[in-house]
Amino acid sequence: MNKIEEIKNIIKEKILVERLELDDITAEEINDNEALFGDGLGLDSVEALDVISGVEEEFDIKMQGMEEEEIRQTFSSVETLSAYIHEKLAQIV
């Protein structure tokens, strides 16, 4: 579970495409460095919260108490988010 590629695939398939029902893009088409918000995938603030819930649910980690700036940086792309999750999971083990 802690392989970074595996984490990236879960984020793309389970969280972005399935959970958010992104019907205009496939998991393969999502670039690791593409911005999740704004010009990239164009997610909004409510979807961001659902991505957080998705991460908590899929990886069984808690993300409460994060500062806004930290959230913004962590969730800027699949690359940054997967790195964060990888680190969190390493702490648990």
Add this chain to the structure above:
Amino acid sequence: MIKNRVVVTGIGILSSLGHNKKENILQMKKGNTGVNKLKKFNTDKFISQIGAEIKEYNAQAYFNEREITEYDRCAQYAIISIKEALAESKVLDNISLENIGLSFGTCNGGVNSLEEQNAIKGLDKKKTQKYPFFNQGDHVAKHFKLGGPVNTINTACAASGNAIGFGFEMVQKGYANAMIVGGSDSMSSSVYAGFNALRALNSVPCSPYNKSFGLSLGEGAAFLVLETLESALSRNANIYAEICGYGLSSDAYHETAPHPEGLGIKKAIEYALKQANVEKKEISYINTHGTGTKANDSAEIKGLEQVFGTERLSQIPISSSKAYFGHNLGAAAAIEYVTSLLAMQEDLLPATINFQEKREGCENANIITNEMKHQRTTYFLCNNSAFGGHNASIVSKNWEIPEGEIKELKSPSKTNVYIVGKGNSTTLLKENQGSLLEYLVSEESTSEFEDFKLKEYDSTLYERRMNSLAQYSIAAADLAIKETNSYSSLENEDIALIYGTSRGSLQSSEKYFKSILQKGPEFASSIYFPDMVLNSVAGKVSKKLRLQGFGSSISTGGNEGLFSAIYGYELMKDNIQSYCLVGAGDELSDLSSEIDQALGLDKSIYPISQGSSFLMLSNKKDKYINCAEITGIGLTFGSNASSLNRAIEMALNNSNSNIKDIDFIFYNSNGLPSDMAIYEEMFENLNPQKSILKHCFNSKEYLESTSSLNHLYVAAELLGNEIKDLESINNYFNQDVTKYKKGIVVSTSMNGNNAAIIVSKAK
């Protein structure tokens, strides 16, 4: 038509601070909050464990066993506070129940009755009957045997502000001698889970504009009795305040967040001041929405600054009462309005308690903190904003202030209201997009439009996860705008939108409930929660089509479309705006079928279907355009022919018409035997000319909210000479339809909500 002045002569309230007025004002004076540890459900897994619950609620103390089984908590709370308001006003001593209506605001309707079943399939019929939003208003109206106009307004957290405004209009314009107005919402575990998912809850009791962010949810109800000033004076009633005007608007910005510059609340206040004929310098207190969330509070202050100017705003005392009561959602405006009035009786103003330090963006605001302020207040505003982007602002005058000269209301000049555009999703995909009338009387099957995809109609109007109801409604509204645009140039930003939906999108609600049932309340879906409020559909239409004018969303349980047209007609007559979209929509889903079964609608002889229709109303018309004109309206409540006849008579009188002048009556039946019996008796009572055409267009499809509007739609097509294949239509009706000049469109509902419109060929 003369406009009446409207005053408040009775108040009732049930909140976390107390079960009546006296208890509430006493706690406010002590600076106490009703927010504390929540008891109704387990909150361990949420980010907050507190809320403003009604303390020691005992339904048995107020209701008998039958009533407890039949009324959702939402309706129960309303009834309790209405009893208090009626007892105080003594309005029933002088005004008959037949002439009293109800305007009921709610954000979540009977959600408790659904969530307590822990299922969305195989639902219990008795419990599910209590869920629909319209049944909150209808059950309460039946409980008190009211016969005037009844409307359940569903604009989420602005609902009761809108409800007070609608009721004000009904009295002002003489459709009711008195109106009971306000709102109610009960604490709901699924709503709490949704706000938790949106990370909007505060872990400590909320204090809007303060450093700590977040809101506290509350529950309660507050209602007022409104009547004409003349009536109140003649019976020597205690007058709290005069309602001078109200304004509504749409942000057209986001499903949950307010417009960051407060554009929507600014527009609502401006409409309200204009309608009230009150200048902004006269406003000496503002009870704000102030939820405590990061997004709301500073945006709201920005909106206020845009109306009043930074300097003037820093002088006007403002406060949010949510630190006392929590956020009562659909009851928020009513609770905050009535408690402001109670405070003003003693020359006090509500405070924002638990306050420590102003947050960024609110530094210049003159916030009344921690202790109530002593001030004699004359004119004041009560503002509220909602999910879906709806805003409401009410302008009132405290009656305690001795009046120098009485401001006479300007008698409105005669304004005609035309039907200048039409659009519907049903005929949209037909190859030669014909008229709705031709489609409804044709042999064509209904199946093909089920494949309707907004993306294919116009991909720029589509958004991911958009439910079918929003897709139909956006397309239908867009078509109506396009038709109007073909001969007038419209500024979408100025168009008003009044939308009727009995159930909202249950496709989306189903997904939300499923997220809770399958994963647990702490995993409630933040993306589907915003669609739980029925006004989210109108919000999406506004957002995609950039409609920022007056905005409302209503539920009446079977005649939403016609009712919306009536509301829009009244708005156009006020001449504050020039164009108003009125529409309705319906959507099929498994949960919707469950509700059909609970209501007995599955027994209809008509096939239940889905789709949306819109009409564009305007008080302007190009002189070369052929179109129909609305000339009178009537609204009553009562599940019987005599009440329905009363609505028709009201509409005929209102339009200076006689039944002898009527060429056709289009009636919207839901296809149940009881409904058809009422129409038959109504026709007997009405005794129209033998040659008159009486027709119900629902044999092909019945849409609970939309069909009533479709009857007005086809009337507009006929009177606007828009029928292409005249021969077949003449044959179908066995009449020469080109001779028609005037008709009645009428709809009752399962509970007896009656609406009638007189429509004629525009001169």
